[in-house]
Amino acid sequence: xxxxxxxxxxxxxxxxxxxxxxxxxxxxxxxxxxxxxxxxxxxxxxxxxxxxxxxxxxxxxxxxxxxxxxxxxxxxxxxxxxxxxxxxxxxxxxxxxxxxxxxxxxxxxxxxxxxxxxxxxxxxxxxxxxxxxxxxxxxxxxxxxxxxxxxxxxxxxxxxxxxxxxxxxxxxxxxxxxxxxxxxxxxxxxxxxxxxxxxxxxxxxxxxxxxxxxxxxxxxxxxxxxxxxxxxxxxxxxxxxxxxxxxxxxxxxxxxxxxxxxxxxxxxxxxxxxxxxxxxxxxxxxxxxxxxxxxxxxxxxxxxxxxxxxxxxxxxxxxxxxxxxxxxxxxxxxxxxxxxxxxxxxxxxxxxxxxxxxxxxxxxxxxxxxxxxxxxxxxxxxxxxxxxxxxxxxxxxxxxxxxxxxxxxxxxxxxxxxxxxxxxxxxxxxxxxxxxxxxxxxxxxxxxxxxxxxxxxxxxxxxxxxxxxxxxxxxxxxxx
RNA sequence: CUGGCUGUGGCGCAGUUUGGUAGCGCGCUAGAAUGGGGUUCUAGAGGUCGCAGGUUCAAUUCCUGUCAGCCAGACCA
Numbered sequence: 259x260x261x262x263x264x265x266x267x268x269x270x271x272x273x274x275x276x277x278x279x280x281x282x283x284x285x286x287x288x289x290x291x292x293x294x295x296x297x298x299x300x301x302x303x304x305x306x307x308x309x310x311x312x313x314x315x316x317x318x319x320x321x322x323x324x325x326x327x328x329x330x331x332x333x334x335x336x337x338x339x340x341x342x343x344x345x346x347x348x349x350x351x352x353x354x355x356x357x358x359x360x361x362x363x364x365x366x367x368x369x370x371x372x373x374x375x376x377x378x379x380x381x382x383x384x385x386x387x388x389x390x391x392x393x394x395x396x397x398x399x400x401x402x403x404x405x406x407x408x409x410x411x412x413x414x415x416x417x418x419x420x421x422x423x424x425x426x427x428x429x430x431x432x433x434x435x436x437x438x439x440x441x442x443x444x445x446x447x448x449x450x451x452x453x454x455x456x457x458x459x460x461x462x463x464x465x466x467x468x469x470x471x472x473x474x475x476x477x478x479x480x481x482x483x484x485x486x487x488x489x490x491x492x493x494x495x496x497x498x499x500x501x502x503x504x505x506x507x508x509x510x511x512x513x514x515x516x517x518x519x520x521x522x523x524x525x526x527x528x529x530x531x532x533x534x535x536x537x538x539x540x541x542x543x544x545x546x547x548x549x550x551x552x553x554x555x556x557x558x559x560x561x562x563x564x565x566x567x568x569x570x571x572x573x574x575x576x577x578x579x580x581x582x583x584x585x586x587x588x589x590x591x592x593x594x595x596x597x598x599x600x601x602x603x604x605x606x607x608x609x610x611x612x613x614x615x616x617x618x619x620x621x622x623x624x625x626x627x628x629x630x631x632x633x634x635x636x637x638x639x640x641x642x643x644x645x646x647x648x649x650x651x652x653x654x655x656x657x658x659x660x661x662x663x664x665x666x667x668x669x670x671x672x673x674x675x676x677x678x679x680x681x682x683x684x685x686x687x688x689x690x691x692x693x694x695x696x697x698x699x700x701x702x703x704x705x706x707x708x709x710x711x712x713x714x715x716x717x718x719x720x721x722x723x724x725x726x727x728x729x730x731x732x733x734x735x736x737x738x
Numbered sequence: 739c740u741g742g743c744u745g746u747g748g749c750g751c752a753g754u755u756u757g758g759u760a761g762c763g764c765g766c767u768a769g770a771a772u773g774g775g776g777u778u779c780u781a782g783a784g785g786u787c788g789c790a791g792g793u794u795c796a797a798u799u800c801c802u803g804u805c806a807g808c809c810a811g812a813c814c815a
Contacts, residue, residue: 269750269776278809286749297806353814374815408739408813415814468815476815491815523815559773593775600775611774621774704811 277483298410298417308550334369343502349469353405371404380503395427413530421525427517434518438494441522445490454545454653460709472496480661481534484682486735492522542603546646558611678703688728690721
C-alpha cells in the first residue's frame with residue numbers, strides 16, 4: 259500500500275524540487291486547461307472555467323452593488339483609434355494582433371483585436387456624453403482580450419485571456435480617484451474573502467504603471483515560490499484619454515470640460531494565483547468560495563446494504579445547499595477517488611460505507627488539513643457547512659503565514675541581493691524615488707518594485723542602493 | 739526574442755547512435771471478483787512515429803525547414 263501511495267505522489271513534481279514543473283503538472287493533471295493548436299491560446303476546460311464563473315458571479319455582484327452596469331464593446335478596434343493616446347499605443351503596439359483582411363479583401367484600415375478597451379470605449383463615450391447631468395458613467399464589461407505574448411503559461415500569461423474591465427467617467431479628479439480606490443478595495447476584498455489570497459495594495463511606480471495612466475494601483479500576492487503576482491489593477495487615467503478622444507460635457511457654468519476617467523480589471527490570471535497560493539504536493543486545494551465542487555460524496559462498496567441508496571439520499575438533500583458531486587462511478591476504487599478529488603482540490607469529502615450505515619454516520623475529510631472525522635448522519639449538512647467555512651478561513655490564514663514568512667525587511671544592498679538570490683520573497687525597503695535605482699536593482703537581481711504600499715512603515719532614512727534620502731517604503735519582488 | 743530540452747496509440751515512455759514501415763506501462767472496452775487510501779484476473783481495441791520537404795531501393799531513425807510544448811533568461815500591467 260505504501261508503494262501505491264508513492265506512485266501517486268510521483269505524478270506531480272514536488273514544489274520544492276521545481277515549482278514551475280509542479281505548476282505545469284498540476285494544471286495538466288487536474289484537467290483545468292488544454293493547449294490549443296495556436297501558441298499561447300489555451301482551452302479552459304470545465305473544471306477551470308467553473309472557477310472563473312464563481313469568481314465572476316461574486317465580483318459581478320460587487321460591481322453592481324457599487325453602482326456599475328454591464329455593457330459589451332466590440333472586439334475589433336480601428337488602428338486610428340488605438341493611435342490616439344500616445345503613451346497607450348506605445349505601450350501596447352508591440353503586442354497587438356491585427357486583422358488585415360475581410361474575406362479576400364484587404365481592409366483599407368487594419369483593425370486590432372483589443373488588448374484592452376480604453377480606446378474603443380472612449381470613442382463611444384465621446385458620442386454619449388453631453389452634459390454634467392450624464393455623469394458619472396459607470397460601466398463594466400466581461401470579455402476576452404488578446405496580447406501577442408512571447409512566452410506564455412496557462413492562466414498566468416496567455417495570449418488570449420478572459421477578464422473584466424470597468425471604465426468610468428467622473429466630473430472631478432477626486433471622484434475619479436475615490437472610484438479608483440473603491441474598486442481596488444473591491445478587488446482586495448474579493449482576493450481575501452473569496453480566493454483566500456492575502457494581498458498588498460498600493461501604487462505602482464511610474465516605471466510599472468499602465469500605459470496612459472495618471473496613476474496605477476495594484477494588489478500584489480505572493481506565491482509559494484516567493485514570486486509576486488500582480489493580481490489586479492485599478493487606474494486613475496486622469497484626463498489623458500478623455501482629452502485625446504475629445505470626450506467633453508457642458509458643465510453647470512456653461513463651459514466645455516473633459517471628465518476624469520478610471521479603468522480597472524482582473525483576469526483569469528487569478529486562477530493561476532489560486533493554484534500557486536493554496537496548492538501543495540497533492541495538487542490543488544481550492545477555497546470553498548470558488549470550488550466547482552465544494553463537497554464530494556464517495557460511496558464505499560456501493561452495492562452493499564443500501565449504501566448506494568443512502569449516498570443518493572444524502573446527495574439529494576445536500577445539493578441545494580452546496581455545490582455537490584456524488585461520485586458513483588463503479589470503475590474506480592474508493593482509494594483512487596480519494597486521491598483524485600484531493601488532487602482536484604475539493605474542500606470536503608464525505609465517505610459513506612457499510613460500516614458507517616451500521617452506526618448512522620459518515621466520515622468527513624478536509625482537504626486543507628487532511629484531517630478525517632466521524633459525523634452522525636443527521637448532522638452532516640450542518641457540519642459540512644461549518645467545515646467549508648473553516649476551510650475558507652484557514653486557507654487565508656495559511657496563505658498569510660506563508661507570505662509573512664517570505665517577507666523581509668532590508669536596509670542594505672548586500673542583504674537585499676543575498677535574500678533575492680537565496681530565498682526570494684517580498685522585500686520591504688526604503689526607496690529614494692529615483693527610477694535609476696529601480697532599474698539598477700532589476701538588472702542586478704531581477705526584482706522590481708511591486709508597489710508603494712498604502713500602509714507605510716518608516717524603515718530608515720535612506721535608499722539602500724544609493725544612500726540618498728528616502729521617504730517611501732516599497733515592496734520589491736521578482737514577478738510573474 | 740535568445741539559449742537548452744522535447745514531440746512515437748488517450749497519458750507517460752523505450753526504440754533512432756550502426757535506416758529495413760513500431761514496443762512497454764498506465765488508461766480504454768468486455769466479463770468476473772473486489773471495494774474504508776490509486777484492487778485483481780482473463781480476453782480485446784487502439785499508432786504508423788508533430789508537419790513539410792530532401793537524401794536513399796527503403797526514413798520513426800540521416801539532413802533542412804517549420805509548428806507546438808517545457809525549462810531558464812530578455813520583454814511585458
